[in-house]
Amino acid sequence: MNIPPRKRKKATSTSSDLQPVANPQDFSHQDNQDVVTIDVPAVEVPELTPEEQSDRLHLERKVERAFFEAGKALAELRDRRLYRSTHRTFEEYCKDRFGYNRSRSYQLIDAAIVVDNLTECPQIVDILPTAEGQIRPLTKLEPQQQQEVWQQAVEEAGSKVPTGKIVKDVVQRIMERTQVPNTYQLGEVCQILAKDNPELRGKGGCWAIVTQVNDFSCTVRTWDGELTVGLKHLKSYEYLAEDCQQMQEICNRISRVYSGGLEESVQKFLESLGKLKRAYLTGLEEKVLRVLESETSR
Structure with a gap:
């Protein structure tokens, strides 16, 4: 008995399978809906307490005076010959112990002498050098000239600590004016x-x-x-x-x-x-x- 072939069923789609074509305007509307505004509350930074302010000033002064303290210490090590148990000369000691050559050691020592001199001038005691290079041009001047040059350099720097270049320029002008x-x-x-x-x-x-x-x-x-x-x-x-x-x-x-x-x-x-x-x-x-x-x- 011959069995008739089955007819192939046509593919059908349910409503759940079909998605309507989206309108570009709908996407635009959807994108706008996705934009979320987040309010970030401002974080209040607490002010320093009087004790913290004092600590900050103390630490800043230590950083500023680091080169000065180094120069003072080196001068005492040299003058008291505290290197003599291990080294023949002060220069050899500085090289081995601190990595300073002779020039650098004496730059710090000379700078400390200048700072000591500047602190004796009441007009500039509040604005003192913070780095050795700022006062290197002053080391060859007389004490009174050092104070005068520093005062003038501070003025040219807008009542702030002047750079070494400003100090050098002031020194050069004075030397040219008073040149023998x-x-x-x-x-x-x-x-x-x-x-x-x-x-x-x-x-x-x-x-x-x-x-x-x-x-x-x-x-x-x-x-x-x-x-x-x-x-x-x-x-x-x-x-x-x-x-x-x-x-x-x-x-x-x-x-x-x-x-x-x-x-x-x-x-x-x-x-x-x-x-x-x-x-x-x-x-x-x-x-x-x-x-x-x-x-x-x-």
Whole structure:
């Protein structure tokens, strides 16, 4: 008996299966409904109590005076030689114990001396330095000048603690105004003082011959070149005219050998001659220089 094939049922959808096409305006309306406004209550920051205010001021003062306290301590360690049980010199002690080189140690010591001086001036006792660099330009001035410069720098900073640049600018203007006339003469032999001038690094202690006299500086010639140096970084040897002439000849001879491009050891020897504190060469120095001259002339 043949069974007739079943008819395939048509797919039907219930109302739950069908979703109406959404109107774009409906989405916009829905998005607006999703925007929620949250009210955040303001958090009231309580004021410092009188005790907290006192603690804050005390701690701020400790931070501000940190460099001052360090300088005072270093000065006492140096003056009482409290390093002597472990180190031969104060400089070695500071390097090993604190990581300070000689320059940094004495910067802090000098700064502490300046602060002590500033605190003696009633007009500026309320605005004192907070960092060593702010008063570094003052260390070479007289105590009264230090106070005057600091007062002026505070005024220029709007009655606030001035930066080191402001202090340096005030010092420079005062120095230019009170500058002693340049009395150096052409051909005069001077010693270069490189302290506090990084541009003269490596030149400290070298002798130099004045080749040009400027208002506040001199152009000088050393054994290995020429440079311009401020008056405060020069010190005359006060040689007689014949000594100056002899140093000029020595300078010319050293320069010729130096320009010959000999070995580094030779240059070290020439550098030692460039720091002589006398207007002549010893017999041995003269012999060595002649040998080097003969080598460069070949």
